[in-house]
Amino acid sequence: xxxxxxxxxxxxxxxxxxxxxxxxxxxxxxxxxxxxxxxxxxxxxxxxxxxxxxxxxxxxxxxxxxxxxxxxxxxxxxxxxxxxxxxxxxxxxxxxxxxxxxxxxxxxxxxxxxxxxxxxxxxxxxxxxxxxxxxxxxxxxxxxxxxxxxxxxxxxxxxxxxxxxxxxxxxxxxxxxxxxxxxxxxxxxxxxxxxxxxxxxxxxxxxxxxxxxxxxxxxxxxxxxxxxxxxxxxxxxxxxxxxxxxxxxxxxxxxxxxxxxxxxxxxxxxxxxxxxxxxxxxxxxxxxxxxxxxxxxxxxxxxxxxxxxxxxxxxxxxxxxxxxxxxxxxxxxxxxxxxxxxxxxxxxxxxxxxxxxxxxxxxxxxxxxxxxxxxxxxxxxxxxxxxxxxxxxxxxxxxxxxxxxxxxxxxxxxxxxxxxxxxxxxxxxxxxxxxxxxxxxxxxxxxxxxxxxxxxxxxxxxxxxxxxxxxxxxxxxxxxxxxxxxxxxxxxxxxxxxxxxxxx
Numbered sequence: 001x002x003x004x005x006x007x008x009x010x011x012x013x014x015x016x017x018x019x020x021x022x023x024x025x026x027x028x029x030x031x032x033x034x035x036x037x038x039x040x041x042x043x044x045x046x047x048x049x050x051x052x053x054x055x056x057x058x059x060x061x062x063x064x065x066x067x068x069x070x071x072x073x074x075x076x077x078x079x080x081x082x083x084x085x086x087x088x089x090x091x092x093x094x095x096x097x098x099x100x101x102x103x104x105x106x107x108x109x110x111x112x113x114x115x116x117x118x119x120x121x122x123x124x125x126x127x128x129x130x131x132x133x134x135x136x137x138x139x140x141x142x143x144x145x146x147x148x149x150x151x152x153x154x155x156x157x158x159x160x161x162x163x164x165x166x167x168x169x170x171x172x173x174x175x176x177x178x179x180x181x182x183x184x185x186x187x188x189x190x191x192x193x194x195x196x197x198x199x200x201x202x203x204x205x206x207x208x209x210x211x212x213x214x215x216x217x218x219x220x221x222x223x224x225x226x227x228x229x230x231x232x233x234x235x236x237x238x239x240x241x242x243x244x245x246x247x248x249x250x251x252x253x254x255x256x257x258x259x260x261x262x263x264x265x266x267x268x269x270x271x272x273x274x275x276x277x278x279x280x281x282x283x284x285x286x287x288x289x290x291x292x293x294x295x296x297x298x299x300x301x302x303x304x305x306x307x308x309x310x311x312x313x314x315x316x317x318x319x320x321x322x323x324x325x326x327x328x329x330x331x332x333x334x335x336x337x338x339x340x341x342x343x344x345x346x347x348x349x350x351x352x353x354x355x356x357x358x359x360x361x362x363x364x365x366x367x368x369x370x371x372x373x374x375x376x377x378x379x380x381x382x383x384x385x386x387x388x389x390x391x392x393x394x395x396x397x398x399x400x401x402x403x404x405x406x407x408x409x410x411x412x413x414x415x416x417x418x419x420x421x422x423x424x425x426x427x428x429x430x431x432x433x434x435x436x437x438x439x440x441x442x443x444x445x446x447x448x449x450x451x452x453x454x455x456x457x458x459x460x461x462x463x464x465x466x467x468x469x470x471x472x473x474x475x476x477x478x479x480x481x482x483x484x485x486x487x488x489x490x491x492x493x494x495x496x497x498x499x500x501x502x503x504x
Contacts, residue, residue, distance in 0.1 A: 002061075003028045003190055004049070004077070004159050009058035011044050011214075015384070018044040019214045021058070026159060026207075031181065031191040033201050033222060036211035037234050037424040038394030039382070042194055045211070046161055049192075050079045063158070078151040082164035082194075082395075082422050084143050086150075088136035092129050093118035096150050125149045126176045140332075141169050141285045148177065152184070160184060161192040164422045166200060170284050170450055178204055196424045197451075198227045210234055235426045245432035245458045246476065247439040251277035255444040256314075256413060261305035263295040266468040268305070273413065278435060278445045280459030280476065282452065283488045288468040289448045290332070293415045297329040298322045309413070328406045332418035332448075339390050339398055346372045346386035352405045375404035380430060396427030403434055414438065415446045420454065432458050452481050466490035 006024035010017065019041045026032045036042050047053035049060065051067065051074035059066060067073035086095050093114045115131035122129060125145050129138040135146070144165065151160055162181075166174045181191055181204060195201055201208070205222040210233040218225075218233040225233075232238050252275035261269050266288030273279050281289045294300045296307055298319035307314035315321045322329075340348055349372045350357065357368040372386050379400040383393055390398060399419060406414060416435070420428045435458060439445050449455050455462050456476050464472040464487035472487035 002026060003063055004192075005061040006045070006049070007059050007061070009045070009048060009055045009060065011041075011048065011053070012056045017214055019048075019055070019211075022211065022214075022216045023219075024209055024216070025219075026190050026192060028158065028188050028190045029185050030206040031185065031193050031204050033205040033208040034192055034194045034211070035201065035208055035230060035234055038396045038427055040211040040234070041214040042211055043163075044214075046079060046163065046192075046194075049161065050074060050077050075154065075156040076158045077161065078154050078157040078159070079161045080147050080151045080163060080165055082167060084140070084147065086135045086143055086146065089134060091131065092122070092127075092133050092135060092138065092146060093131035095135050095146060096121055096131075097153055098150070121149045121153065125180060126173075139286060141173050144169060145173070145177065148180065152180075157189070159190045159192060161194070163194045164196070165193075166195065166197065167418075167421045173285070174200065196422070196428075198230065198425070201230070202227065212236055231425055234424065240429075243429065243457070245429075245436045246460050247276055247278060247436055249276060249440055251275060251460060252442070255310065257308045258296065259306050259308070261292070261295065261307065262303040263291060264300055264303075265291040266295075266465070269468075269470055270305075271463055271470065271473075273444045273446060275444055276439050276442050277461070278439050278447055278459050280455040280462040281446065281448045281465060282455055282462055282484055283465035285450070287465040287488065289465050290417055292465075293329060293417065293446060293448065297327060297415060299329070323409070326410070326412035327415070328409070328411045328413070329415045330402055330406065330417060330419060332421055339402065341389075341391035343390060344387050345376070345381070345383050345390045345393065345401060348390045348401060349375050349386075349405045349408065352409060371408055375401070375408055379404040379434065394427075395421075396423045396431070399423060399427075399431060400434070403431070407438065411443065413444045413446070415448070417448045418450065419447070420449075420451075428454075452484060455484075456481070464488045 002025040004026040006022060009019055009022045011019040022045060034042055044053065048055050051071065062073040062076055065073055096118050097114060118131035122131065125148065127142050127145050127149065129142050135143060148162065148165060151157065165177055169177065184191060193204060202222060207220070208222050208225065208230070209219040210217050210230070212234060228238065254272050255275045256273040258269060258271050269292060283289050291300060295302050298317055298321065302316045307316060309325070340351070350368045357364050357371065376383065376386065381397050381400050381404065383397060390401060393401070420431055423431065435445055447455065447459055459476045462474045462476050462479070462484060463470055464474070464484060466488055467490065471490050474484060
C-alpha cells in the first residue's frame, strides 16, 4: 500500500504548464527513483510533495490523509536539495538540528546535549568533522552528507526525498550514503531518489517513475527496465551513451606550464597544458585538484613555484589579472559562485562583457542584446527569453549560459570544475560537444571531474592526484578504469611514491 500517493496532479504557471495529470505511488521500505531530464517537472513535483507549493489540480495523500486538510502531515516528508543550503557561520551541531522544534530541541537549547547527540550522527554518516566546527571549515562532501544527516534528525520523517545527493561525492562516499539509505529502509521508511547517474539508479532503486515535459510517461519496477530504455523514456529518443568527445586534432604547442607549484592541500606540482587539449584531473575529494586550479587562477595564495603561459610568467594571487589575461575558472558550485541568481539571463551574460558593451555614455544596450542573443543561440540555451531570471532555468541551461558568457570574452584557458554536476545525460552530451568544439578552436581546457566515465569520454590525457601530489599521467583512450582508480589511491603500478616530486 502506498504511503505517499499523487493523483492526477497538475501545476500551471502563467504561460506554461509545469505538470499535467501526474500520478505517483511511493511505498514504505522501498526506494523510488524519480527520473527525468532537467526541466521535466521533478522540482515542481517535489515542492508540491513538501508543501512548498500547491497543485493547480489533483491531490496528494500522505498516510491515507490529505495534507492540505492536515498540514502537519508535511512534516513526514523530508527533502535534501541538490545545492548546499547550510548556515556556513554556524556550528555543525546547530546546523544538524535546525529547526530545533522539529528535532526535539525546542525551547532552551542545551549545548552539551546538542553536541553529544550530534556526534552520534557524525559517526553514523561518517562525517569527518567535530560538532563545534563551523560548517564553512568542513569539506563540500561532508557538507553534503551533513544535509542528509540533518533531514534524518526530523523525528516525524517517513519519506526522505534526496535530490542528486551524490553529485559532489566520490565512489567511496556514495557507498556511505547508500548504506545510510538502506538503514532507513530497514526502519520502514521510504526514499524518493533523484539522480542522473544511471549506475546509482540501478544499484539503489526498487521502483521508478519518469517525467518528461511535465507528464508521467512511464513507471514500474526498476528491474524490468534497462539503462537504454530508461534514458529513452527520459529523453523521448535514444541517446548514445558510449560516444566520445575527445578533440579529433592533435594538441598544439604548450599553452601553460606549471612548475613546482605548492599551495593549500597540494605540493610541488608540475604539468603542461597544450593548446587544443582537454586535460582531465582525477582524484578523490580532498586530493587537491580544485585547490590547485583555484591557486593557478588566483583565488588562493601560492606557497611556492611558478606558472608560465605562452612562455611568460603568470601573475599569481590575482584573479582579476587572470580574467584579463584570458583564463577563466568555472566553479562546481554554480548557484554560489557561477551565477547571479536574482538577475536575468541577459544581465548574467551582459555583466561579463561590459568591456565590449560599455562606452562614454554607458552601456550600449543594442550591442548587449546582440551579444546575449548570439550566446543564447550558439549554446542552445532554452529559456522563455533573455529576461527570464537565470535561477529559474534548469541546471544544464544555467551551465551553458556560464560557458557562453565565458566564451564571449575569448579566453585562452578554461578550467571546468565538475561542469556536469546535477545535469541530465542528454544535456551532458551537449556540454561535452561544446567543450570539444572549444578545444578544437584552440582553447586549452582543464576538466576536473569525479566521474571517471566523463573523464575517459572527454579528456585527451588524464592526470591523477592523491594527497596533494600528482601520481600519474595517462592516455585516456588506452588506459583502463582500474589503472586510473589505482592511481588516485596512489597504488597503481608506476604511480609516484608518496613524497616524490611530480613532474609531468
